[in-house]
Amino acid sequence: MSYRELFISSSPKISTGNESSKVYIMGVPFDFTTSYRPGSRFGPLAVRQAYWNIEIVDRKLNVNAEKIQIFDIGDLSYFANSDEMINSLSKVSKEVFSENKVLGTIGGEHLITYPILKGLKNVSLVVFDAHLDLRDTLYGLKISHATFLRRLLEDNKSLKVYHIGSHTFVDEELDFAMSHGVDLYTYYDITEKKIESLKNIIRDDEEIYVSVDMDVLDPSCAPGVANPEPEGLNYEMLFNLLRSLKGKKIIGFDVVETNPLLDPSGITSIAAAKVLSLLIIDSAGV
Numbered sequence: 285m286s287y288r289e290l291f292i293s294s295s296p297k298i299s300t301g302n303e304s305s306k307v308y309i310m311g312v313p314f315d316f317t318t319s320y321r322p323g324s325r326f327g328p329l330a331v332r333q334a335y336w337n338i339e340i341v342d343r344k345l346n347v348n349a350e351k352i353q354i355f356d357i358g359d360l361s362y363f364a365n366s367d368e369m370i371n372s373l374s375k376v377s378k379e380v381f382s383e384n385k386v387l388g389t390i391g392g393e394h395l396i397t398y399p400i401l402k403g404l405k406n407v408s409l410v411v412f413d414a415h416l417d418l419r420d421t422l423y424g425l426k427i428s429h430a431t432f433l434r435r436l437l438e439d440n441k442s443l444k445v446y447h448i449g450s451h452t453f454v455d456e457e458l459d460f461a462m463s464h465g466v467d468l469y470t471y472y473d474i475t476e477k478k479i480e481s482l483k484n485i486i487r488d489d490e491e492i493y494v495s496v497d498m499d500v501l502d503p504s505c506a507p508g509v510a511n512p513e514p515e516g517l518n519y520e521m522l523f524n525l526l527r528s529l530k531g532k533k534i535i536g537f538d539v540v541e542t543n544p545l546l547d548p549s550g551i552t553s554i555a556a557a558k559v560l561s562l563l564i565i566d567s568a569g570v
Contacts, residue, residue, distance in 0.1 A: 287375040292358045298332050301353025307568055308385045310376070311359035312392040314369050315543075317428035321510045323545035327556070328359055328390040330544035334557035342565060345527055349561040352568045354388075366395065366427050374399040381535070386567045390560065391540030393510065397495045398432040400536065401443075407535060408444035408490055409436070410482070412522065413497040414471075414513040416450055418457035429510075429541075437464045446486065448525060449474065449500040452513045474521055481528040494529065494537040494566075496522075496559050498552060506555055508547025519555065526562040534567035 311328025340349035363369040451471035499509040502516035
């Protein structure tokens with residue numbers, strides 16, 4: 285029995301291909317360490333529903349994502365325990381990567397990035413987030429959505445991190461980022477047009493994992509997130525930065541922190557589905 289058979293449950297899926305597809309999709313309905321507004325466990329279902337119901341043709345890239353073959357393997361079983369989630373997700377993701385597949389994950393809270401990445405070597409992380417998630421602890425937790433990146437950098441001191449879009453962090457986090465070589469491109473760098481593309485920042489031969497926390501967007505664009513922070517990116521800023529990753533060596537990605545309970549209009553789930561489609565386009569090599 286594979287780890288997928290052991291830990292993955294049946295759920296609504298967005299497969300357009302089969303097991304031979306290059307890109308695998310998985311949901312992780314986990315929000316146990318959420319510190320403000322829980323509900324991102326329902327994100328995978330909401331993002332999938334939006335993905336099926338919007339047109340995922342990107343006219344700037346001139347690619348129709350509907351024609352890209354993806355294989356949705358379902359949702360990780362729900363755990364109300366961080367250690368169990370980390371253990372099972374680590375095993376499932378390692379198994380998928382061993383089959384030379386690109387793994388795209390729908391969260392769930394941002395902690396899910398930790399078990400996916402912690403076993404990977406020689407991979408750089410490109411993370412879009414309003415927060416740095418470099419706190420040492422939050423409410424007594426060493427492992428949480430607000431500490432996951434610090435734990436990753438402690439576990440793998442050679443991990444290269446490109447952090448995009450942050451605009452709120454405490455001094456402790458900024459000091460840690462600077463001392464650990466994080467390439468920081470804040471919201472203000474983007475709005476002042478100091479950075480408009482990632483094309484020349486990330487090498488073409490560099491293997492990358494891309495993580496998008498939906499709270500990198502301004503709450504007017506994405507109200508349905510656990511920790512909204514006013515003064516974030518707009519759609520055009522985020523989507524153009526994601527488009528600039530096309531042609532890079534993406535080995536995996538995630539879209540996290542969509543909380544449909546806080547957004548009756550569904551615009552956050554729709555935006556997350558658009559992000560998912562762009563990451564599928566970027567990583568499929570079309």
